[in-house]
Each structure stands twice: as C-alpha cells, then as structure tokens.
Amino acid sequence: MKVLVIGTGAVGSFYGALLARIGAEVSVVARSDYEQVRTSGIEIISETPLGDYRFRPAAVVRDAAELSEKPDYALLCVKVVEGVDRPALLKDALGPSTAIVLVSNGIEIEDEVAKAFPDHELISGLAFICVTRTGPGKIWHQAYGRLALGNYPNGLSEKTKALAAAYERSGIHCIASENIVTARWQKCVWNAAFNPLSVLSGGLGTNDILTAQEAFVRAIMEEICLIATALGHALPSDTVDRQVDSTDKMPPYKTSMLLDFEAGRPMETEAILGNAVRAGRRTGARIPHLESIYALMKLRELKASLA
Amino acid sequence: MKVLVIGTGAVGSFYGALLARIGAEVSVVARSDYEQVRTSGIEIISETPLGDYRFRPAAVVRDAAELSEKPDYALLCVKVVEGVDRPALLKDALGPSTAIVLVSNGIEIEDEVAKAFPDHELISGLAFICVTRTGPGKIWHQAYGRLALGNYPNGLSEKTKALAAAYERSGIHCIASENIVTARWQKCVWNAAFNPLSVLSGGLGTNDILTAQEAFVRAIMEEICLIATALGHALPSDTVDRQVDSTDKMPPYKTSMLLDFEAGRPMETEAILGNAVRAGRRTGARIPHLESIYALMKLRELKASLA
Numbered sequence: 109m110k111v112l113v114i115g116t117g118a119v120g121s122f123y124g125a126l127l128a129r130i131g132a133e134v135s136v137v138a139r140s141d142y143e144q145v146r147t148s149g150i151e152i153i154s155e156t157p158l159g160d161y162r163f164r165p166a167a168v169v170r171d172a173a174e175l176s177e178k179p180d181y182a183l184l185c186v187k188v189v190e191g192v193d194r195p196a197l198l199k200d201a202l203g204p205s206t207a208i209v210l211v212s213n214g215i216e217i218e219d220e221v222a223k224a225f226p227d228h229e230l231i232s233g234l235a236f237i238c239v240t241r242t243g244p245g246k247i248w249h250q251a252y253g254r255l256a257l258g259n260y261p262n263g264l265s266e267k268t269k270a271l272a273a274a275y276e277r278s279g280i281h282c283i284a285s286e287n288i289v290t291a292r293w294q295k296c297v298w299n300a301a302f303n304p305l306s307v308l309s310g311g312l313g314t315n316d317i318l319t320a321q322e323a324f325v326r327a328i329m330e331e332i333c334l335i336a337t338a339l340g341h342a343l344p345s346d347t348v349d350r351q352v353d354s355t356d357k358m359p360p361y362k363t364s365m366l367l368d369f370e371a372g373r374p375m376e377t378e379a380i381l382g383n384a385v386r387a388g389r390r391t392g393a394r395i396p397h398l399e400s401i402y403a404l405m406k407l408r409e410l411k412a413s414l415a
Numbered sequence: 416m417k418v419l420v421i422g423t424g425a426v427g428s429f430y431g432a433l434l435a436r437i438g439a440e441v442s443v444v445a446r447s448d449y450e451q452v453r454t455s456g457i458e459i460i461s462e463t464p465l466g467d468y469r470f471r472p473a474a475v476v477r478d479a480a481e482l483s484e485k486p487d488y489a490l491l492c493v494k495v496v497e498g499v500d501r502p503a504l505l506k507d508a509l510g511p512s513t514a515i516v517l518v519s520n521g522i523e524i525e526d527e528v529a530k531a532f533p534d535h536e537l538i539s540g541l542a543f544i545c546v547t548r549t550g551p552g553k554i555w556h557q558a559y560g561r562l563a564l565g566n567y568p569n570g571l572s573e574k575t576k577a578l579a580a581a582y583e584r585s586g587i588h589c590i591a592s593e594n595i596v597t598a599r600w601q602k603c604v605w606n607a608a609f610n611p612l613s614v615l616s617g618g619l620g621t622n623d624i625l626t627a628q629e630a631f632v633r634a635i636m637e638e639i640c641l642i643a644t645a646l647g648h649a650l651p652s653d654t655v656d657r658q659v660d661s662t663d664k665m666p667p668y669k670t671s672m673l674l675d676f677e678a679g680r681p682m683e684t685e686a687i688l689g690n691a692v693r694a695g696r697r698t699g700a701r702i703p704h705l706e707s708i709y710a711l712m713k714l715r716e717l718k719a720s721l722a
C-alpha cells in the first residue's frame with residue numbers, strides 16, 4: 109500500500125504514522141517542517157496505549173510533483189481555511205488510480221475537491237482525536253484516535269474498505285461508513301457548538317461552557333440536527349443527549365478553533381459553521397442560534413483582522 | 416431647588432452640574448473621588464456648545480446621612496450592576512417629600528427601588544450622552560446630552576415637569592415623557608444590540624459592527640420591539656430603521672459596556688440584556704438572537720471571573 113500524506117500537521121503526521129507502523133510505504137509532503145522531517149522524521153509522543161513512535165517517511169518532498177511514483181491513496185490532511193488551495197495541493201499527487209482521502213473537520217467540504225477531480229475516487233474522513241503539533245516534526249497525541257471513512261457522496265468501495273481495515277490493524281478503531289456525509293453532520297453537532305463558543309467566551313473549556321449554558325449548547329446542536337434532517341441525513345433522536353453526556357465525561361478540553369484563535373492562525377469558521385449556516389438557509393430551516401454565533405464569529409474575525 | 420446627586424461618575428457629575436449652572440443648590444455624595452471633589456470640585460470639559468465648567472457642589476459628603484437638609488430631588492446616577500445596593504445608597508437621602516430620580520441604563524430597573532420606597536415619587540430617567548470620567552473629579556463630555564424624564568410606572572407630576580423645565584433652561588433638550596417605560600424600551604433597542612456585540616466581537620466600534628452584520632443587528636433589535644409590544648409598550652414601526660440610520664451617521668463609537676469590559680469593571684449585562692431576556696421569556700416571545708447573545712455574555716463574564 110503506497111500512501112502520500114499531504115500536510116505534516118498533527119492529523120496528517122498521526123494518521124500517516126499509523127499506516128507506516130503496519131508496513132505501508134508512506135511518503136509525506138512537508139512545508140514549514142521540511143528540513144526537520146527529512147533529517148529526523150516525525151516524533152510522536154502518545155499518552156495512549158499506542159505508545160511513542162518515530163515516523164520515518166519513505167520519502168519527504170516539498171511538492172508532490174517530486175515523487176517518482178504516484179500513490180494508491182493521497183491523504184489530504186489540511187485545515188479547510190481561506191488561502192489553502194486544496195486542488196493545487198492535490199494536483200501533482202494523483203495517478204490514474206489514486207484515491208483522494210480528505211481528513212478534515214467541517215461540513216460540505218468535499219464538493220470543491222470532487223469537482224476538481226471528477227475521475228478520482230473520493231474518500232471522506234473524520235478524525236476523532238486530541239492531537240497537537242508541539243514543534244517542527246513533533247506531535248503530541250493526548251487522547252482518542254478513532255477514524256470514520258466512507259466514499260463521497262456515499263457508499264463503500266473495496267479501496268475504502270482496505271484502508272479502513274489497515275487502520276483497524278494499526279491499533280485504532282476505524283469505522284467504514286456507507287453514509288459518511290451523515291457522519292459528518294453528526295460530528296458537526298459537537299463542533300458547531302463548542303468550537304465557536306470556546307472562542308466567543310474568550311477561551312473557556314468545554315466543561316465550563318456546558319455547565320454554565322447547557323440549554324444554549326443544546327439549542328445550537330438541535331439546529332444542526334434540523335439542517336441534517338432537511339438534507340436527508342436525519343441523525344438519531346438521542347444525538348444531542350449523547351453529545352452532551354459524552355462532553356460532560358470528557359476532561360476539560362480546549363477546542364481546535366480556540367487553539368487556532370489563541371495562536372493567531374486562521375480558524376475553520378467557514379468549514380464548520382459558515383457551511384452549516386449556508387446549508388440551513390438553503391433548506392429554509394429556522395436556525396437563529398447558529399446565525400447568531402456565525403455573525404459573532406465573523407465580527408471576531410473582523411476585529412482580529414484590524415488588530 | 417435642592418438636589419442631591421448620588422454618584423460622581425460621568426453621568427451624575429454632568430447632570431448635577433447642569434442644574435448648578437442655573438442656580439439650583441446641588442450637593443453630591445462622592446465615594447472614591449471624595450477628596451478631589453471636596454477640594455477642587457468637578458472639572459467638566461465639553462466638546463459641545465455647553466462649554467467647559469467647574470462644578471462646585473453646595474456640599475460634598477461621603478454619605479447622604481451627613482447632610483443637614485433633605486433634597487427635593489435625589490438623583491441616583493450609578494450603574495445597575497451586581498454589588499451596587501441602590502436602596503442602601505438612597506435610604507438616608509430621602510425626606511418625606513424627596514422625589515427619587517433614577518438616571519440609568521437598562522430595562523425594568525425601577526421595580527427594586529419602587530418597592531423599597533413605596534411612599535416616594537419615583538422619576539425614571541434616560542440619558543442620551545457620550546460622557547466619560549477621565550480621572551478623579553474630571554469629566555469629558557464628548558457629545559449629545561439629551562435627557563428623558565417621566566414618572567414610574569407612567570404619568571408626569573408637577574415635580575417631574577419642573578425638573579424637566581430646569582434641564583431645558585440649562586441648555587440641553589429634556590423630554591418629559593408620559594410613558595417613560597416605553598421610552599426605556601426604545602433605548603434598549605439600541606443598547607441590547609450594540610453593547611453586547613461590541614464586547615463579544617472583541618472590541619469593534621458601532622460602525623464596524625453595523626457595516627459587517629446589519630441583518631444580525633436588526634434581528635436583535637426586532638426581538639426587543641417584540642417584547643416591548645407584548646408588554647403593552649409598542650414602539651413605532653420604523654424604530655429599527657431609525658436606530659440603524661442614526662448609528663450609521665454617528666461617529667465610530669465605543670459602547671459603555673465595552674469601556675467597562677476593557678477596564679475590568681462590572682458590565683450592565685443584567686440591566687440591559689438579562690432583564691430584557693427575562694421579560695421576553697415571561698411574554699413567551701421568540702427571542703433566540705437575544706438568548707444567544709445573553710448566553711454568550713454570561714460565558715464571557717464567567718471567563719473574566721476565572722482569569
């Protein structure tokens with residue numbers, strides 16, 4: 109199995125390393141970390157039973173065009189934010205039979221890639237993980253690691269099943285999903301509430317938010333469920349209860365959007381919240397809580413851009 | 416006319432000084448500024464045709480109990496925030512015929528005082544002004560100054576008319592309002608939108624907020640109108656249009672809530688927004704945008720309290 113990971117951030121490094129550990133030939137496209145990764149590989153410190161691992165990629169390149177052979181899978185592991193041109197990053201990575209794998213947060217983020225490469229199999233992936241890049245070529249895996257994979261817009265190809273099976277062998281749980289878009293809405297229920305609220309509150313962790321404003325969190329989550337239903341991706345009726353319960357049991361957690369905000373990096377406001385709001389508007393669903401937090405996130409971004 | 420001003424912040428100093436200028440006997444209860452005000456009075460620098468003025472109160476006391484004579488009017492000019500005990504501040508200021516005058520932001524802020532002093536005339540007042548305390552005994556009057564006065568819960572007594580007439584003579588416009596509660600809801604339309612949004616955006620001025628998110632601002636304003644109508648204080652149908660237009664024409668403006676937030680002072684979240692939301696809940700009105708910004712303000716305050 110030949111794999112190319114595009115993006116050596118926390119997510120790409122972690123999920124590339126897992127496949128390398130079970131014998132896949134995994135190369136990486138590195139940008140800012142290129143020198144470090146080429147010289148020393150990527151050091152992964154894990155707090156989980158997976159243990160620590162030094163990931164030495166088969167090849168380290170600055171651009172996919174430098175590779176002599178095209179991969180079976182091109183894993184694009186980048187944040188979906190303005191200024192990241194995903195088709196440009198993928199263009200030179202693809203041979204005729206290369207499957208594209210997107211491992212990203214957000215909703216309705218596949219279409220741009222599907223339209224750019226209509227002849228390629230597109231696998232949409234969701235990562236449930238706490239993992240952070242602590243420095244060039246240094247990744248800290250705090251908890252979790254589950255992955256969900258499925259073909260876009262739906263179905264499960266042999267190639268997708270093979271990738272999911274490989275991940276299962278690597279030591280994480282990987283769900284092969286016939287309806288990955290539904291799974292994406294399910295994840296969005298949590299993300300659309302806690303990511304914006306962590307930023308708009310000025311930096312609260314998930315537990316403080318939930319304890320202080322559970323009804324508000326639930327109202328946001330219910331609106332995501334409403335949109336998902338209107339789009340034919342109805343979620344189980346206990347979705348909100350389960351998300352609230354599991355957040356209650358999680359350790360206090362800083363969301364990825366808050367980490368990005370505090371570090372002055374672009375936030376996935378559009379991928380997570382803006383795309384959900386636009387989908388809601390298309391369906392005519394009543395989503396005033398989502399509209400409110402989206403408007404406020406845009407004001408917060410405007411303020412940050414003026415500073 | 417004997418007047419006692421309780422609170423030598425920007426608002427109390429300004430509206431006390433106006434009456435002193437036209438010959439009223441105006442004393443003040445000063446707290447942190449006591450020494451400065453006793454020694455040098457209050458210096459008011461005005462950017463308006465009113466001009467600069469040094470206000471030398473008839474008496475400066477730390478507590479109303481120190482005064483030998485009770486006033487005709489006790490003007491309470493304090494922010495309505497947790498920890499400020501308004502009945503305690505008024506208790507020793509009142510003779511049998513003293514009218515209480517509240518000059519404060521917010522909605523439904525009169526009841527606590529009305530219940531504490533049921534035998535006193537209660538005049539509710541609204542100040543439309545940009546005025547800032549720049550140091551002990553130093554006030555900077557940037558713009559505006561209009562006042563609205565009326566009896567609570569409604570009507571206009573001779574005493575209220577006399578006070579309004581005095582303010583008119585002092586050089587500002589003072590509206591004597593038969594329905595001051597309606598006027599308070601009208602002011603809340605602006606306050607409930609721009610005050611929270613200036614804080615939640617991280618510090619944007621009113622113009623940036625309006626330019627970027629006019630629809631959101633209007634949605635919040637419409638919900639205040641909805642509550643006012645449900646409570647029998649229907650506002651003119653062009654209220655929101657007029658507030659938006661006039662904000663558009665104002666110079667960029669930092670709200671009082673933002674100034675408080677940046678200075679680490681308590682904010683009038685409950686007086687302006689919490690009371691409006693509770694009124695809305697009582698009426699059963701649909702107010703999801705107000706609920707959203709209220710929940711977020713409470714999260715912001717929680718974060719500030721943990722810092």
